[in-house]
Amino acid sequence: MPVVSIIMPVYNAERTVCRMIDSIIAQTYPDWELIAVNDGSADSSGIILDLYANKEPRIKVIHKRNGGVAAARQDGIDMATGTYTIHADSDDWIEPGMIKDMLEVAKNENSDVVISDFYTDCIGESVNKCVQAPLSLDAKDVLYGMYYHGLFGGLWHKMIKKVTYDKAFAEFYPGINFCEDLLLLTRVLFRTNPQIAYLNNAYYHYVVNSDSLTQCVSQQGFASIKYFHKVALDMLSQNEGFATLSDKFIIDEFVVYFMNYLYHDTNELRARYLKIKPLLIKKCGLRWKIGCFCIEIGAIVLAHKLIRF
Numbered sequence: 152m153p154v155v156s157i158i159m160p161v162y163n164a165e166r167t168v169c170r171m172i173d174s175i176i177a178q179t180y181p182d183w184e185l186i187a188v189n190d191g192s193a194d195s196s197g198i199i200l201d202l203y204a205n206k207e208p209r210i211k212v213i214h215k216r217n218g219g220v221a222a223a224r225q226d227g228i229d230m231a232t233g234t235y236t237i238h239a240d241s242d243d244w245i246e247p248g249m250i251k252d253m254l255e256v257a258k259n260e261n262s263d264v265v266i267s268d269f270y271t272d273c274i275g276e277s278v279n280k281c282v283q284a285p286l287s288l289d290a291k292d293v294l295y296g297m298y299y300h301g302l303f304g305g306l307w308h309k310m311i312k313k314v315t316y317d318k319a320f321a322e323f324y325p326g327i328n329f330c331e332d333l334l335l336l337t338r339v340l341f342r343t344n345p346q347i348a349y350l351n352n353a354y355y356h357y358v359v360n361s362d363s364l365t366q367c368v369s370q371q372g373f374a375s376i377k378y379f380h381k382v383a384l385d386m387l388s389q390n391e392g393f394a395t396l397s398d399k400f401i402i403d404e405f406v407v408y409f410m411n412y413l414y415h416d417t418n419e420l421r422a423r424y425l426k427i428k429p430l431l432i433k434k435c436g437l438r439w440k441i442g443c444f445c446i447e448i449g450a451i452v453l454a455h456k457l458i459r460f
Contacts, residue, residue, distance in 0.1 A: 153184040153209070155250055156236045156313070158227030160220050161187055164241035165194040167358070172203050172210070174244040180251035185210045186227045187241075191217025196241075221323035221331040224306075228316060228323075236313050238306035238332070242358055249354035253310040256350050263345030265310040266293070268353035269303070280353050283308065288347045290340040295392050297333060298383075298399075304333030308355045311339070318343045324382060329375045337386055368411040376407060401427055402434060409446075409458060417449055 157175060161168055168187075175185055187204075189197040189212060197214055204210040213226055224238065235257060239245065249267075257265045271279045283302055285293045296302035319342040323331050339345065368376070380400040387393040405427055407413075414420040424431070424446050431443055442457030 152232045152234075153182050154234050155180070155183040155254060155310070156227075156231035156233030157183055157185045157239055157250075158224060158231060158236060159185060159187045159239045159241055160190055160223035160227065161192060161196050161200065161241045162190045162217065162220070162223075163192045163194045163196060165192075165196050165199060167242040168196055168199055170244050171239060171241050174246070175239065176207060177247050178245075178250045179247050180254060183209060183250055184231075184233060186213065186230050187211070188213045188215065188223040188227050190215060190220070190223040219326070219328045221328050222325055224331065224335075225323040228313075231313060234313060235310050236316070237310045239355075240307060240357075243307070244356050244358070246354040246356070252352065252354070253350060256348050257310055257312075260348040261346060262348035263312045263315045263343070264339075264347045265350055266347065267308045267350040267355070269308040269355040269357055270353050272356045272358045274358065278356070281357075282351075284349055284351065285347075288349065290344045290347060291390070291392065293347055294337060294340045297336070298387075298393070298396060304330060304336055305357075306332040306336070307357075309336075312345075315339055315343055315345050324378075327375055327379050327382065329372060330379050330383075334379060334382060337383060341386065341390070368407055368413070370413060373404075373407060373411070373413055377404060380404065398430055398434065401430060405431070406458060410455070417451060420451070421446060421449075 159171065172185070187200045187210060189200055200212045204212045211230065213230065215226065228236065235254065253265045253267060256262065266283055268283050269281050271281060281303065285296050285302060293302065297304045316339065319339045321335050321338045323335055327334060384397055384400065387396055405423065408423065409420065414423065424443065428443070432440060438457050442454045445454035445457065
């Protein structure tokens with residue numbers, strides 16, 4: 152059995168998936184398996200995956216009907232045979248020493264979870280290092296940092312022991328394709344209190360392109376966000392330190408609803424705003440308060456310039 156299982160959901164990624172697979176093959180540590188889950192792609196992604204698998208025995212391919220990224224990740228975890236797991240997305244890429252260095256830390260520090268830094272690659276602009284150093288390595292402190300202090304809740308810069316998933320009975324929630332990885336981490340960190348290590352180096356390149364920058368949240372996506380919030384609150388709201396999470400989610404939902412023009416008219420927007428006005432005024436800074444006032448008086452264009460995440 153391989154030491155590390157790399158799980159990669161793939162959906163209509165014919166333009167980028169070769170770059171990711173080539174960067175995995177180029178890893179300096181050889182004892183890995185790649186489980187590529189073709190999630191009902193309508194382009195040539197499935198053909199590309201099969202071509203790689205025919206040449207490289209460490210690559211395994213699952214072909215399935217489209218069910219969303221959460222279900223695809225779950226299929227990959229269910230098939231994984233490695234002692235450790237890490238996820239990858241088909242439009243990104245990783246540097247050659249990632250698996251070797253993260254595995255070395257996991258073994259030397261007897262860690263269940265290893266967190267590393269990562270890069271954001273803005274096409275045509277710059278590469279930025281995102282430092283992920285938690286305030287402490289206590290599991291609940293790390294999780295608190297993900298919900299409140301900007302630590303990223305993704306899985307592709309975290310190496311996790313497969314047995315840790317099993318101990319937590321952790322599975323992705325079907326239908327939640329927004330922050331599905333953070334939700335899984337919530338279950339893992341709270342249920343198992345794992346030993347966590349931090350590696351102060353970046354390997355994973357998260358590629359931000361023009362399509363992802365301009366992508367809007369649909370009504371279906373908004374429903375997924377609300378479902379994520381509900382499940383997360385069910386797990387966290389009674390735990391010390393997360394008492395204000397409900398207020399945070401209410402504000403987040405309103406901003407997504409507003410920024411993505413999910414309202415039918417100004418009256419509907421104003422009515423929704425007035426329901427949470429006291430909370431917004433209490434929690435928000437001056438820029439947002441001015442934006443909220445613009446909603447009240449109907450200056451919606453100006454409000455959109457002021458209210459941002």
